[in-house]
Amino acid sequence: MADVLVILKVYPDSDEVNLDNLTQQINSKLPQGYKLVRKETEPIAYGLKALVVYIQMPENTEGGTESLEDIVNGIEGVSHAEVVQVTRLGF
Template identity: 45%
Template sequence: MGDVAVIIKVMPESPEVDLAALEALIREKLPGTQDVVVEPIGFGLSSLKLAIVVPDGEGTTEEAEETLRTLEGVESAEIISVTLT
């Protein structure tokens, strides 16, 4: 087994959420986070698009997604793509 690269879109609860603080929290909770990009949505709201690397195994991508959903300030987290590295 190897690793998989996962792209996850994280939506904050509101435009008032501090995205820099949220990114720091994400990097703390998911140490495999490789890259974070702020993606403007509209009306002052932006999402974070994460690239993380996790071990290839049953449930590992879902665990990362669930961890993100439990963070304060996160409205939703959705896996956009998964690929073997």
């Protein structure tokens, strides 16, 4: 079974949200078999930045990326999260 790489853009509630702490919270809530492999920040406007995380997960996950979005959207300090891209890693 192959894995997929999910690029997830996470929008914080405010510019006061610590994105490093947010990354740690996301990483701690990932289910078994999921792995946070990279993070970046992306400017939005007026000092507000989005967190862009790259998460490796099993391809044949029931519900696809929806469960991942639900997990991240449930974290305090997250306004909303959306999948930007999904790409297959194995063949």
